[in-house]
Amino acid sequence: KQWYQRRVAITAGITQRPCFGIFSNSDPTTPTAWLAVYGTGSIGQLHVKEGHRGRGLARILLRNALKIVQNTHGMECRVHACAEKTNTASLNLLLSEGWQLQPFNHKIILFRKTGEQ
Numbered sequence: 001k002q003w004y005q006r007r008v009a010i011t012a013g014i015t016q017r018p019c020f021g022i023f024s025n026s027d028p029t030t031p032t033a034w035l036a037v038y039g040t041g042s043i044g045q046l047h048v049k050e051g052h053r054g055r056g057l058a059r060i061l062l063r064n065a066l067k068i069v070q071n072t073h074g075m076e077c078r079v080h081a082c083a084e085k086t087n088t089a090s091l092n093l094l095l096s097e098g099w100q101l102q103p104f105n106h107k108i109i110l111f112r113k114t115g116e117q
Contacts, residue, residue, distance in 0.1 A: 019034055019035065019036045019037070020034065020035045020037075020061050020064060020065050020068075021033065021034040021035075021061075022034070022057050022060065022061065024052075032048065032049050032051075032052040032057065033047065033048040033049065033052060033057040033058060033060075033061055034046075034047055034061070035047075035058075035061040035062065035065050037065055037068075037069060042079060042080050042081065043062070043065065043066075043069075043079060043080070043081035046058055046061065046062065046081075046090065053089075058089075058090075058093055059093060059097070062093065062094075062097060063097070066079060080102075081094060081099065
């Protein structure tokens with residue numbers, strides 16, 4: 001039941017926000033990786049299915065979403081993302097892409113430098 005509620009919440013979040021996805025030729029209807037963006041331009045849910053991790057899909061999504069957000073909201077838009085402190089893959093990705101750490105409770109908020117591509 002808990003897994004189902006989490007899936008419903010995630011699905012609702014994805015369907016109610018602009019999303020970017022990467023699809024495989026074998027299943028063009030279900031994304032292997034996706035990223036949701038909030039109306040303010042902040043990065044939302046970023047997920048890569050387990051069998052497809054380590055291939056740079058999250059980096060591709062992040063870079064493309066950032067370009068679109070900055071084109072929509074302006075280059076001075078200060079985009080942010082949240083990551084769990086224990087999610088080292090997400091933290092390493094964001095830090096390697098030039099995001100800056102801002103500790104916040106059990107999560108870490110990362111801010112993108114303004115005007116960066």
